[in-house]
Amino acid sequence: MTRDSSAKPFIDVLSGQRQTVPPIWMMRQAGRYLPEYRAVREKAGGFLDLVYNPELAAEVTLQPIRRFGFDAAIIFSDILVVPHALGRDVRFEVGEGPRLDPLDTPEKIAAEKFSANFATFEPVYEALRRVRSELAPNVALIGFCGAPWTVATYMVAGHGTPDQAPARLLAYRDPKAFAKIIDAIVETSIRYLLGQLAAGAEVLQIFDTWAGVLPPAEFTRWSIEPTRRIVEGVRAKVPGAKIIGFPRGAGAMLPAYVTRTGVDAVSIDWASEPSFMREYVQSRVALQGNLDPLALIAGGDALDKAVDDVLANYAGGRLIFNLGHGIQPNTPIAHVERMIARVRAYKG
Ligand code: CP3
Numbered sequence: 001m002t003r004d005s006s007a008k009p010f011i012d013v014l015s016g017q018r019q020t021v022p023p024i025w026m027m028r029q030a031g032r033y034l035p036e037y038r039a040v041r042e043k044a045g046g047f048l049d050l051v052y053n054p055e056l057a058a059e060v061t062l063q064p065i066r067r068f069g070f071d072a073a074i075i076f077s078d079i080l081v082v083p084h085a086l087g088r089d090v091r092f093e094v095g096e097g098p099r100l101d102p103l104d105t106p107e108k109i110a111a112e113k114f115s116a117n118f119a120t121f122e123p124v125y126e127a128l129r130r131v132r133s134e135l136a137p138n139v140a141l142i143g144f145c146g147a148p149w150t151v152a153t154y155m156v157a158g159h160g161t162p163d164q165a166p167a168r169l170l171a172y173r174d175p176k177a178f179a180k181i182i183d184a185i186v187e188t189s190i191r192y193l194l195g196q197l198a199a200g201a202e203v204l205q206i207f208d209t210w211a212g213v214l215p216p217a218e219f220t221r222w223s224i225e226p227t228r229r230i231v232e233g234v235r236a237k238v239p240g241a242k243i244i245g246f247p248r249g250a251g252a253m254l255p256a257y258v259t260r261t262g263v264d265a266v267s268i269d270w271a272s273e274p275s276f277m278r279e280y281v282q283s284r285v286a287l288q289g290n291l292d293p294l295a296l297i298a299g300g301d302a303l304d305k306a307v308d309d310v311l312a313n314y315a316g317g318r319l320i321f322n323l324g325h326g327i328q329p330n331t332p333i334a335h336v337e338r339m340i341a342r343v344r345a346y347k348g
Contacts, residue, residue: 010071010140011202013286013318014242014264020348022311022319023071024340025142027246027267028326029064030076033333036063047092048084051077054126061131065139067333068340072140072203072320073131075196077124079146079207082188083155085120087113102158104166106177114184121192125199132200143201145192147208147247148185148226155181164213171222178222186226190233197238205244205267206230209325212249212269219253220260228261235262244288248325255280270295270324274313286318291339293323299335307342315348 010023031037040060044050051057061076080098084090091099103109132141145151149167156178157166171178193204211223227245234241246267247257258266258281265286268277272290281287295306310321321343327336 008138008140013320018318021344021346022315022321024321024343025070025072026323026327030060032329033327033331034063052123054123054130057127058130062134072142073135074142075128079151080154082145082151082185085116086184086188088155097160098154100154100158103155104170106174109177109180116188121195125195128196128199128201140202141200142203142205143196144205144207145189147206148182149222150208150210151185152181153210164210182226186229189230193234194237197241203242208247211247216253223247224257224260231262258285282317287314288320288322290324293325293328296335296339297328297331303335304342307339311346315346
């Protein structure tokens with residue numbers, strides 16, 4: 001297939017056209033494994049100071065594109081800007097991850113107004129406009145938000161937990177109160193994503209990092225349903241908006257997730273079983289993934305084999321090459337370069 005210089009292989013895959021060389025980017029591609037990110041981060045002060053500084057947020061978004069020539073840039077922000085806009089106190093403490101005031105009782109939830117201050121998102125929109133004006137036309141720009149379930153797990157617990165027990169307990173004990181949190185995130189996220197599209201994002205990704213801790217009925221109620229409402233809400237205003245879902249750990253629930261949410265692609269984790277994914281998921285939507293981030297840290301033959309496996313498993317269909325989750329801070333840059341070279345040398 002011939003391609004003009006403004007064609008975007010990433011968008012083409014989402015629109016239904018398999019690419020002989022799969023487009024590639026990495027979840028969490030702007031971050032601490034890059035010395036140039038660490039330098040800007042130091043200059044910015046706190047993590048949220050960086051997120052809300054359009055000039056610096058645009059700069060760190062572009063850093064991995066300049067260094068590696070990825071096919072897509074993802075705007076530098078965080079899923080927790082939505083609770084922040086909803087008036088929750090959100091802090092990032094060095095070495096500890098996010099901290100919020102826990103919203104873990106029906107009383108606290110009843111006292112919440114859940115009215116979003118949409119001005120909070122303006123610096124993110126400005127960063128998107130800056131990035132789009134500097135990106136080459138063949139590089140796609142991704143906007144994102146967290147899925148309501150995953151965002152709610154942080155709002156309820158007030159921090160990350162290994163099993164999301166606080167949110168799961170609240171959802172069992174008081175589903176009505178929990179649904180109030182979910183509804184507020186749904187409504188705010190729809191407007192946030194529409195704002196990102198208006199500011200230049202061409203594709204949206206919805207991160208449901210903690211989807212995999214839910215039993216099937218709860219997965220349907222708290223992961224699929226709210227995500228479906230976001231997809232519908234966005235497409236009601238922007239028909240045909242391209243959306244990628246990432247319900248990490250969804251496993252055999254992925255076909256239901258794809259059917260009901262209406263996403264154009266799903267990002268899959270490294271534990272996914274290839275013949276199942278090809279038959280029940282890739283037959284309907286594009287797949288994104290799914291290299292184990294630890295293979296990327298290991299490097300060498302293990303990395304080569306892991307890259308070849310992803311290509312052998314999925315590059316016969318519509319594939320966006322990516323990791324199965326975010327890149328970790330201790331990943332050597334040379335390994336990222338080696339992965340990209342191997343993917344781009346693929347003859348499919
Ligand atoms: O992908 C990108 O490069 C774009 C930026 C991006 C960040 N967070 C920046 C960030 C994206 C897409 C996210 C999404 C995000 N944030 C998710 C979903 C995806 C995933 O990886 O599971 C989640 C669960 C969060 C919440 C969050 N933010 C946590 C748990 C943490 C602490 C753990 C960690 O990775 O550091 C953050 C902080 C964060 N978000 C950092 C970055 C670059 C590190 C902060 C720093 O520089 O000190």
